[in-house]
Amino acid sequence: MTLFRLGLYLFFGKEPHVLPSFWMGLRFDLRVACIIMLGMLVLGSIISPFKIKIPWLIILTLVTITIVLFYAVDFGHYAYLRQRLNASVLNYLEDAAISMNMVWQSYPVIWIILGLIVLTVMIVWLIKRQFNKRPVAISRAQRNIWFIVFFILFGAGIFGRINQYPLRWSDAFSLGTDYKAQLALNPFESFFNTLRYRHSSYDIEKIKSHYTLLAPYYGLDPAKANELNFSRVISPKQKNDLNVVLVLCESFSGYKSSMWGNPLNTTPYFNKLTQQGVFFDRCFTPAYGTARGVWALITGIPDVELANTASRNPAAVDQHTIINDFTSYDKFYFIGGSASWANIRGLLTNNISNLHLYEQDQFNAPVIDVWGISDKNLLLESNKVLAKQARPFFAVIQTAGNHRPYTIPAEDKNEFKLVNVPKDSLTMHGFESNEELNAFRYTDFCFQKFIEAASKEKYFNNTLFVFIGDHGIPGNAAEMFPDAWTKQRLTSEHVPLLFYAPHLLQPQRIHRIASQIDVLPTIAGLCGIGYTNTALGRDLMDSALYSKQLAFIIDPDNAMAGIVNDSIYYRRQIRSSKPGEVVSITDDHKVPENDLNYYHQLTEGMLETAKYLLLNNKKK
Secondary structure, eight states: OHHHHHHHHHHSOOOSOOHHHHHHHHHHHHHHHHHHHHHHHHHHTTSOTTTSHHHHHHHHHHHHHHHHHHHHHHHHHHHHHSSOOOGGGGGGGGGHHHHHHHHHHHSOHHHHHHHHHHHHHHHHHHHHHHTTSOOOOOOHHHHHHHHHHHHHHHHHHHHOSSSSSOOOGGGGGGSSSHHHHHHHOOHHHHHHHHHTTSSOOOOHHHHHHHHHHHHHHHTOOGGGTTTTOOOEEEOOOSOOOOEEEEEEETTOOSTTSGGGTOTTOOOHHHHHHHTTSEEEEEEEOSSSSHHHHHHHHHHSSOOOOSSSOGGGOGGGOOOOOGGGGOTTSEEEEEESSOSOGGGHHHHHHHHSTTEEEEOGGGSSSOEEETTEEOHHHHHHHHHHHHHTOSSOEEEEEEOOOSSTTOOOOGGGTTTSOOOOOOHHHHHHTTOSOHHHHHHHHHHHHHHHHHHHHHTTSTTGGGEEEEEEESOOOOOOOTTTSOHHHHHTOGGGTEEEEEEEOTTTOOOEEEEEEEEGGGHHHHHHHHHTOOEEEOSSOOOTTOGGGTTOOOEEEEEGGGTEEEEEOSSEEEEEETTOOSOOEEEESSSSSOOOOTTHHHHHHHHHHHHHHHHHHHHSOOOO
């Protein structure tokens, strides 16, 4: 297991000063080894492995296969999400066909399987050799003494430390950075610990006590704290019947784009669009993951389900959404693949009235990979549908191409030119491979084709286009942002947010904190639509809320939650009573910790309120 950890370190990049990670990781590995050996000790005292060999060979072969398979999935999970294996991987079983297709198209599956077989055979051969050794003859009394000695030693190894409390997997996050924590973790430790917390509940008293703390951030009425009433009726401004096209952009990481000066200049066209619209350059998604991003966008509630997603929770399928307040509008949702994954179809069709849902089979374009048709064709096909509409419309277009297996359609390879950047330059500027880089660049190409096509249609001049990332991607942002963005993984949630209507909006770049949950209230405000807000989003253009800046962030896989304001990022372990950590998001200076309790209370208030609203935001 420690050799696997060394492989993880060598294969997925290195950071200095990781000896503490290896030391803590060795203790996690020792725990798993001691659990296995304690079982062997007890069973071996009943059935001698030297007298009855075949059952023991079968048992130890199965143990070996389990360990090797766990680490194989762990390596793939880390390569995909930069997270060690945890219970959230079970979510992919609910969309097994799509998940398997993505794995098949992204990785050399045959070679991986052959490697696993060879490794397993080698380990089993080494185990078998041990059975040829002659055991030392000892008396029953000696055997009993050694049994007790090793029982205690294995128990100590499982406990993990000389302390009142055992070693916990969350202790890995005291090592300073997420990379060091992930390096220290053992996949058995992280998987089975998160498995126990797949379902969570809320604390009514905590929600009530934090209601007044959250009130000034979201325009809540403090007098309604005891009622747990989050409903705010927002009066309409001058209604203008603007069409809305909301583009949810797959893995649109801020630091990988041109808007923050990435030297690889991956998104020159979108950068030009941001200079012609209202651009929020400090927008954060509440969590990492597409299903969580769709949920937050549609409902205005952070998805705080641990090791699962709210969209998969049958008790949370009924949700109020501000989209329905666009009563005179036709509603559209365009997705290049299928909406069956993560129960997104249920979230959309159950909650958005009279929704026209378009999926891959309804487009006149070829399917190119597991995610369906290309983003370019998705955007152009959507434009064709919208150009035919006679009534105002609210349309959501969800892209997927900037995602493994990073397919660039053959039909675009003449016009879209691939680039090949040296490995050191890729790594320095946040990319793992040229395939990823070109997929990110292709996203910009698709946006250009879409806006160029849309600008030729009648609806263009009366339409508000909104672009936001579904989430970011963790990676090296040291060239563009302070250390906290990389070490505390803010890159996973930092995304561009653009409101683009060149004939209607004055261009401006806004540095106020924004969140994905704020998008629908802001769109309604810009369109002059009266609406009822029953969740946690707010209108980013409401000057009454300018002084209170807040974005909530949760990392369900590592059970951490926190808040970002205009200068700091605070986060803490959800299941720990210890105070969290606070870091600067503006520079690398140490932040005074005198406001830790206030940040802690804000985080707890957001977390408990979101848990409550997941189950209590039902549409009328």
